[in-house]
Amino acid sequence: MFRIPFPIPRLGPGFRIVDIGVILSVLSILYLIVFIASGWSGDIGSIEIDLSPSNLPYYALNSIFRIIVAYILSLIFAIWYGYTANKSRLNEQIMIPLLDILQSIPVLSFLPGVTLFMIALFPGSRIGLEISSIILIFTGQVWNIAFSYYNSINTLPKELGEVANIYRLSRFQRFARLELPFSAIGLVWNSMMSVAGGWFFLxxxxxxxxxxxxxxxxxxxxxxHTAADKGDISHVFYGLGTMVIIIIVLDIFMWRPLVAWTQKFRFDITAGEEERESLVLDLIRRSTVLEKIFNNLTRLSEKMDRLLEIEWKGSSWLRHLFKTIVQIFIIIILIWLLVKAAFFLSGLKIDALPSILKSTGFSLLRTTAAIILAAIWTIPLGVLIGMNIRAARILQPLIQIVASIPATALFPVIILILIRIGGGLDIGSIFLMLLGTQWYILFNVIAGASSIPQELREASKVYGLHGIRKWRVLILPGIFPYLITGFITATGGAWNATIVSEYVTFAGMTLTTPGLGSSISIATASGNFRMLLANTVAMAIAVVAINRLLWKRLFIMAQEKYRLE
Structure with a gap:
């Protein structure tokens, strides 16, 4: 473990220099929150984007704030969703297919309803637009984390569950002391992917x-976006450069400490040969202020444990009645929504159906090609990073940077290359899609490889496993549950990416290629909500069909055959 090679001096009893940095950091964050929130009271129509580089710090702070708030909401919702789906067979049968549908709906399909509702809720104020932007970023982040947590607690080793039963852990204790720690590695790596996805759709x-x-x-x-619309490549790179700096800072101060910290939750019997390092985490551990805060939180958690040890002892018929009422209410809402959607779509012309089917076919071919291309290189690289600490130190921040760069911002470079080699947006959209979907597989593979127990790695060395045999016996079984989660989220991500890869605007030009993504983008821009809903439904059906027919079966195999026992 990396340690600071010198003692941190104390300024007094129970107070170190590092605590000054902690206090100043907290005060700075609070000030920035107040500063950014103070601008939310402005008028919607008064916002103009000034391309002067001097405005980049202000713009960067606003974007960081939206992404972090959306991520916090995503993490809370995802853990609740995965936990709830796991605790009941009925919940699982309803919530997981619903999750398939929700992750297949692109950001632009949420846009009209969310934006118009929030603007109506806060008329004339920027608050509504800010909240709608955060919600849209949330929809691009949350489903990946939810799938990760659900997958983790579904592959929890049976003996750990039996130990929890022996010690009669309450539901909260089981969640806080077993399920959440076991899923921590996957949550952190998928959180990186989700935040990168937030930058992608920013x-x-x-x-x-x-x-x-x-x-x-x-x-x-x-x-x-403004710089790209004007064809101003230099200011596009100013924006990208600022984004890269932010990503590096987040990697140093947020992701590296979290990755290093979650290694304590690996399912190991023997200690690893080498631990991941983080200077920031080591400084945090030296802070007496944070130590006192964590101790108080620990005591609070213990009190919550005692309070929640008493399970609800209501009579079985009362619990059954409550569940039945909730289920009936949900079913009524779903039926009402389906009826409203059916009536709304009934106004669609019949000749639109062949066009939608044709668009679905084109998008299916592109997304399939993107996922295959992504798997070819992300699986070996993910295993390398997950199982090699030295490679992780070098490659992790680089991947964070590249994964977070919006593919559409790179379009001018990509289109120039395509012009030289031949091919239009038909081919270019696959590369743009690849930039948005490959990271789902990569980050899940890294999480899977990182969680392979050290004793299994040592056993593979003892038995002389190398090359293909090592992959077949150790690596693929070890990463398989995570890999399937990556494929599930990558499928939804690829279809989501069609909205920015099949319809691109640059320098006043609009380039399109046939597909559901371009149809959704055109329908959104023109306000054709019937076509927007019809194409969104087609996309949802396509993604759910792929997940049900292919990935669901492999996911069940991962649960039954490739879980640590």
Missing amino acids: MACEMFILKDKDFRLPGLGSYI
């Missing part, structure tokens, strides 16, 4: 056209 969430109205918010996404 341009679509901060600046968009809905019917004849142009909505925009101050942020890096809108800055890059």
Whole structure:
């Protein structure tokens, strides 16, 4: 474990220099939150994006705030969703297919309803637009984390569950002391992917056209979007450069400490040969202020344990009645929504159906090609990073940077290359899609490889496992549950990425290629909500069908055959 090679001096009893940095950091964060929130009271129509580089720090702070808030909401919701789905067979049968549907719905399909509702809720104020932007970023982050947590607690070793039963852990104790720690590695790596996904869709969430109205918010996404619309390559790279700096800072101060910290939750009997390092984590551990805070939180958690040890002892018929009422209410809401959607779609012309089917076919071919191309290189690289600490130190921050760069911002470079080698957006959209979907597989493979117990790695050395045999006996079984989770989320991510890869605007030009993504983008821009809903339903059906027919079966295999016992 990395340690600071010198003692940190104390300024007094129970107080070190590092505590000054902690206190100043907290005060700075609070000030920035107040500063950013103070701008939310402005008028929607008064926002103009100034491409002067001097405005980049302000835009960057706004984007960071939206992404972090969306991530916190995503993490809380994802853990609740995965936990609830896991605790009941009925919940699982309803919530997991629903999760398939939700993750297949692209950001732009949420855009009209969310934006119009929030603007109506806060008329004329920027608050509604800010909240809608955060919700849109949330929809691009949450499903990946939810799948990760659900997969983790479903592959929990049976003996750990039996130990929890022997010690009669309450539901809260089981969650806090067993399920959450066991899923920590996957949650952290998938959180990286989700935040990277937030940066990926930032341009679509901060600046968009809905019917004849142009909505925009101050942020890096809108800055890059505006520069790209004007064909100003230099300012596009100014925005990307700022984004890269932010990603590096987040990696140093957020992700590296979390990755190093979660190694304590590996399912190991023997200690690892080498631990992941983080200077920031070591400084945090030296802080007496944070130590006191963590101790108080620990005592609070213990009190909650005692309070929640008493399970609800209501009569069985009362519990059954409550569950039945909730289920009936949900079913009624779903039926009502389906009926409303059916009536709304009944106004669609019949000749639109062949066009939707054709678009679905084109998008299916592109997403399949993107996922295959992604798997070819992400699986070996993910295993290398997950099982080699030295490689992880070098490659992890680089991957974080590349994964977070919006593919649409790179379009000018990609289109110039395609012009030289031949091919249009038909081919270019696959590469743009690849940039948005490959990271789902990579980060899940890294999480899977990182969680392979050290004793199994040592056993493979003892038995002389190398090459293909090592992959067949150790690596693929070890990463298989995570890999399937990666494929499930990558499938949804690839279909989501069609909205920015099949419909691209640059320097006043609009380039499209046939597909559901371009159809959804065109319908959103023109305010054709019937076509928007019809294409969204087609995309949801396609993703759910793929997940049910292929990935679901492999997921069940992962649960039954490739779990640590």
